[in-house]
Amino acid sequence: MIELIILGFLSYNYPLTLYDIKMAMKKSTEYFASTSQGALHPALVKLNQNGYVKIKEEIKNNRTKKLYSITDAGRERFSELMRQDMGSDKYKSTQLLKMFFFNELSKEEQVHSINTHIMHFQDMEQNLTNIRKEGKVRLDEMGASFKNYKPAKYENDALEFGLAYANFVISWFSDYLKRIEEET
Numbered sequence: 001m002i003e004l005i006i007l008g009f010l011s012y013n014y015p016l017t018l019y020d021i022k023m024a025m026k027k028s029t030e031y032f033a034s035t036s037q038g039a040l041h042p043a044l045v046k047l048n049q050n051g052y053v054k055i056k057e058e059i060k061n062n063r064t065k066k067l068y069s070i071t072d073a074g075r076e077r078f079s080e081l082m083r084q085d086m087g088s089d090k091y092k093s094t095q096l097l098k099m100f101f102f103n104e105l106s107k108e109e110q111v112h113s114i115n116t117h118i119m120h121f122q123d124m125e126q127n128l129t130n131i132r133k134e135g136k137v138r139l140d141e142m143g144a145s146f147k148n149y150k151p152a153k154y155e156n157d158a159l160e161f162g163l164a165y166a167n168f169v170i171s172w173f174s175d176y177l178k179r180i181e182e183e184t
Helices: 002-010 018-026 037-049 072-083 094-100 107-142 150-182
Strands: 053-060 063-070
Touching (some): 002 053, 002 072, 018 063, 037 053, 063 072, 094 107, 107 150
C-alpha cells in the first residue's frame, strides 16, 4: 500500500522530498490508509532500486535535499497497482474492540471511553474541514476548480467520504453514549 501512496503522490509530476511525502500523507491518506511513516524511507529506497523513482540531490542553504520523481517504469507500476484488486476492507476500531469487552469497565469508564472516542472524531472532522478549505484556496490560486482539475476532484471525493464517515461515527457514538448513560 505504501508503494501505491508514494507513486500516487509522485504521479502529479513534481519532485517531492521525503518530508513533502510525509506531510502529504499526514493531510490525506493517513485518514483512510494505515501505513507507517517509518516505512516511507525504506520504501523509497526500494522504489529507487526497482527503477520506479529517481533521486536528484539539491543543495540549498548548505543542506543536501533529496528530491524524488516518478519514472516511466514507476508510472507503469502505479497504473498496475491502481488496477489491482486490493481485497475487501476490514473495519478496524480499537473503540469497538473495547466495547466488545465493556462489561469489564464501570459505567463511568465506559462513558469516558466513548466521550474520548467522540472527541477524536470531532478533531478528525475539524482537520478534514481545514484541509478542504486549504485545498479550495490552492485551487483558487491556480485558477482551477474541482470540475476542471481532476486530481483535486478525486481527492475531494475521498475527503467528502472522510467527513461523512466522521459525522456518522460522531452521531452513532453520541446515540450510544445516551443509551449507556440511561442504563441502570
